[in-house]
Amino acid sequence: MSGTTRDARGRAGSDGRRAVVVGGGIAGLATAALLGAEGYEVTLLEARDQVGGRAGLWRSDGFAFDTGPSWYLMPEVFDHFFRLLGTSADAELDLVRLDPGYRVFFESEPPLDVRSDLEGSVALFEEVEPGAGERLREYLRVAADTYDMATRYFLYTTFASLLPLMRPDVVARLPRLARLLTRSLEDHVGERFADRRLRQVLGYPAVFLGSAPRITPSMYHLMSHLDLADGVLYPQGGFAELIERIRALAEKNGVDVRTRADVVRIETEPLDDDAAGASSSGSADRLRPLRRAGRAALRRPVARATGVRVREADGTVTTLPADVVVSAVDLHQAETRLLPAHLRDHSPRWWRRRLPGPSAVLVYLGVRGRLPELEHHSLFFTEDWQHGFDAIFPRGTRHTPSGGPDVPFPSPASLYVCRPSATDPGVAPEGDENLFVLVPVPADPRLGRGAVDRAGDPWVEAVADAAIGQVARWAGVPDLAERVVVRRTVGPADFAEDLRTWHGTALGPAHTLAQSAMFRAGNASRKVAGLLHAGGTTIPGIGLPMCLISAELVLKRLRGDTSAGPLPEPQAGTGAGTDPGTGTGAGTGPGAAPGARRA
Incomplete structure (x- = not known):
């Protein structure tokens, strides 16, 4: 890359270029x-008083609650990210393998413990449905191959160029890939397994993608490779510890992290065709990689980002100049709140045609005494779980209709319970339990907010009460409600107002075919040079590993790297791997590394 230098620590220099990242x-x-x-x-x-976003931390009376993500999947993605920064997941985190990976409760059948390895999963499926074990083995073999192809060619690309995808091994898989993209996960699972419980175990990964099995492309059956064969991990200290480690690495690399600093506008200036960034500050050189990476865009930029306007904690508003602005907040918020209408990439009509993933009622519970009936992860599946999915994603519509608090709350509901105190003694007082309950609900802020000690809106608190009662009955803990000493709820309006998410979704746009891979919103503004995006609302998608990859895709954009694979990892004892200016991207990351870490 023209002008690249390296400092004493081996970091690539950039001639004092300034970057502002919006969202912590x-x-x-x-x-x-x-x-x-x-x-x-x-x-x-x-903007808030702590970093982490959805992956926040809430403490009360000796209990420490992760406020959002709780599954550690795709461990090689985390390790690759840490290695890009000269460290490793093993060095930064104390990772524990969960076995069983999770327990599944059913409405009228005994629970199933899903093991955390291939052979254990095969044995479980064979026990439930004779012949299903070997079918699962083949199912997961194809899932592993699909996952490998995804990490090699589809997750780590900006899609600025499709040429890197025109490889023989990709072309050879195109017929199978087309089938996987054009049929649903529900159908893909249903033609291979007859038992409803097994179908639900294989269909539930759609929820991790903010979707439902009937509208999720069967390509995402690759997700089952992650939990049924690859295994489920947990970082001691919770996901707040993961956030703190990444923050520490950012600060170690000179990042100024400022909380209670609310960005109210992205500053821009017009960009003439003849003066593409040629300002007195030398921005032509600084924007050259951006222009090179953006040539495949449908429209030329009409402006360039020059910084942001920030409202500080004391109410004062200041301007922070920058050569590059990265919006790591919800894409809808970034476009509708931070940019004027003429600089937005997506029209109101485009947004109306998008499908938000579900929102959620979250319940944080501190419980006196032990709860051995629950595993670290427990799933509760109703017999008619399609009814719950249809309430969130009504058939025959392109969006979630708003019904407000008149919408009947789901009872019983297919829901998720995390009991981190089963693994981590630091999240609850000795002898007590920490529970996180998630009930998927429609993405509609009018359903209300949650609060501490039952002070939330009636609909949200009713959902929480029903979920607590259901867990008590199905898991055989009749006195669960009486043992609760700490209770806090979160509702769709909290996601919409506190995290400023589109429609109050808890995850982001659903991973339907029209909202996956190259069809998902891109990470570079087509109208504003120097404005990039990261996070679950852009490529590659929803989830902590995807968010880490989205950060890497920002760097690839800035380098003008259009390759399909992960960036090269620095060699041991050096500050850099292959010269980033080559743009090859053929590194030692997921799907490419002989030594890529797997749990």
């Missing part, structure tokens, strides 16, 4: 850390 969730922190390691002068601005 995992995507924002990861992006800031990578840009800092690249040599940028980085300021990260977070």
